[in-house]
Amino acid sequence: MTDMPAAGVLPPGGYGKKMKKVAYIYNSRHSVELKSFLAQEPPGVETTLIELNDLFSHIKKFVFGCFRRFDRVVLVSYDLATQPMLFFLVCLVLWLAGGKAYLTDLQGRWERVSFCSLLFKYLPAFLRELVLVPYFIRQAKKDLAGINGDCAPAAQNRIARLPGGTKIAYLRTDHWFGISAGGSVAHTAGVAGGFLGLGCRLFFISTDRLPWLAETGMPVYLVKPDGVVRSLPELPELAYNRRLIKAGREILAQERPGLLYQRYSLNNYAGLYLAMECNLPFVLEYNGSFPWMARHWGRPLWFAKTAAAVESRVCRLSDLVVVVSAPMKEELARRGVEEDRILVNPNGVDPGRYSPLVDGSGVRGRYGLAGKTVVGFTGTFGKWHGADKLAEAAALLLSRPEGRERLRFLFIGDGPLLPEVKAAVSSFAENCIFTGMVPQEEGPRHLAACDVLVAPHLPNPDGTPFFGSPTKLFEYMAMGKGIVASRLGQMGEILAERRTALLVEPGNAAALAEGIWRLAADRCLRLALGENARREALAKYTWEKHAGRILAALRDRGRFSVTQ
Incomplete structure (x- = not known):
């Protein structure tokens, strides 16, 4: 659960006079924290909760049926500095608000928005991002072209220095913020715990704080998106690559790991770039195609071709791609990934944490x-x-x-x-x-x-x-x-x-x-x-067996000298 400053549940100076109809737009991941905001509402206020996914899934209903319906609208974000689609959300907040409109986040920030701020702050930022789209796509193509397996250090020369007590750099580059539970959290914590159980040392480079790893004592280097690009979908992920490459060079030089492990995220090639540049073996954890998942389980990507190109390139040039099932291996093989680079490795569990002895x-x-x-x-x-x-x-x-x-x-x-x-x-x-x-x-x-x-x-x-x-x-x-x-x-x-x-x-x-x-x-x-x-x-x-299979695969493929 995210710690939220108590002072953050009201804007400076309060809301002013009581209003009859109030709407909160929020992400379902933070429904618990939302209760702190709702508790500040006086009795008799009619409160409507609008979940972000529901807002975008039923956009016509809100656009045509809710114009200026509410006396006050509050958008509750985890962090406004990294909130995606912010321009569109500001437009929707102002469309729904017949009175006051606010943006707030769980870090305690508040901003009252108006049509003036839309016109002079958010619209120019949005237009600037539109102009920058070709630049970011060209930059990605240039970087990907530079990651060339032919001119990169030969695989046999990238020796994984993996004796007992080795150090592994784990890159968590997802642009999902404030997540405290779910499959991705369990998987990340599990893989890390598995490596620790085998005597490896880990440190994380992450886009967000990872409080659920605090008990492990693993160092976490926070490299957050700069927030300059946040209005268009998928562009923040592309822009983040150059930021991570710059920060990652310094971190890797300081920590001197023997292996770079990354949980693949949308449009991210920085892990592979750093591994090639620093002459490190690179293990990619691949959990499914983002363009496919967006098309079938969400909303189609705006820049699907770019996302697919990045995904394919990174998978093809990784030293080892870890997938959780045979169908994933078959999919990657069809996309040109060499089969001997792909390890099918089902997920796992920490049997000490999940046990019949747990008291419910x-x-x-x-x-x-x-x-x-x-x-x-x-x-x-x-x-x-x-x-x-x-x-x-x-x-x-x-x-x-x-x-x-x-x-x-x-x-x-x-x-x-x-x-x-x-x-x-x-x-x-x-x-x-x-x-x-x-x-x-x-x-x-x-x-x-x-x-x-x-x-x-x-x-x-x-x-x-x-x-x-x-x-x-x-x-x-x-x-x-x-x-x-x-x-x-x-x-x-x-x-x-x-x-x-x-x-x-x-x-x-x-x-x-x-x-x-x-x-x-x-x-x-x-x-x-x-x-x-x-x-x-x-x-x-178990997660230890899962991690052990990864190290064994590196050794068995003959590319690296791996000892434990």
Whole structure:
């Protein structure tokens, strides 16, 4: 959870006179922090909450139906200095506001905006960025052309200095800010913990603070975007490359790592550039194609061709590309990446953190779950997570008297589909608990409060193979709980029917409901499946084993001298 200054919940001098209709525009990741703002509203104020994803998904509704509807509109950002699409958001805030309009963030900044500030501050900045688009694209092409495998130091000369206690530079370049939980957090923390467990030393270079790594004591070098480019989508990521290259040179010279590891992010080639320039072996963690994910799970990229070109170039020239599933390897091979450079390495879990020994009684007590069979789901409510199908299954089960009496559904997390999921079970509000986003460290206790855990993932909308390796799957397994999961992709390969889980047809709410009820009614089966699943996780899917496979792949490919 983000620490927010108490003074930051009101603008300097307050809001002034009481207003009847107020709207807050916010990101679902910060719904907990939003409560601090709402608590300042006087009684009788009609408050409307507009989630950012919902705003852009239903833009016509807001443009044509909400002109000057609210007496006050407040945009709550994590950090205004890095807020993407800021020009468009200012336009929308002013469009919706019949009275005062504000921008604020969780760092305590406030700005009152008006049509004058739009005209003389935000519009010129937006026009400047439009003019700079060709420059940034040309710069990226120039940099990528300079990263040429033929003229770069030969792979055999880039020796990974990896004796016991080696130092690894981990680049986290995502332009996602203020994230405290979710699959990306679990994966980043897990990989780092895996390397630490093997005796390696790590330091991070990151776009944002990483409070969830504080307990590890790993150094984190913060290289934030400069905020000059923030109105057009995808341009901040391109512009960030030169900033990171400049700062990264100094950091790498100071730390002198033996290996550079990067979690690939949209439009980022700085990691590969630095590795080539500093003569370091480069491991790229690739979690899927950004143009594909944007097209099918979000909004198509504005500069999709540039994003695809950067992505392909970086993957082709990396010394090792780590992917979580076989379909990802096949996709990269079709794009020209040499197969012997690609390591299929499923996600993992920390079995000490996620364990049957974790006490979930506090969570059960908080939500009044004593004596009930609790069915749990955790996720960021993306389109592929299947939370909407779980809601359908819950409605089917709760329509039965015995289901309403016995079952409680615990939805852990927040995200784009949350309103849709809540609406689907609105008739059974007493049986469905929505926790909102919980900090990563609270995740195990919430899972421990459950009796049955569900992974209802959905197939890709374009019919291509499901390429995910859900971190929740391995966390569920390590908790030793009964699991109901979609028979889909890697999940159907790792889980064994009636041995480690019950597998159901993806997208079939009735089959999902049947599987949930079967485990809810059979405690012995839940325990047996859970014990087997944890045993499997410990044997194959810990983060230490994940990290070990990366180091082994470097050694086995003969490119590097790797010792431990």
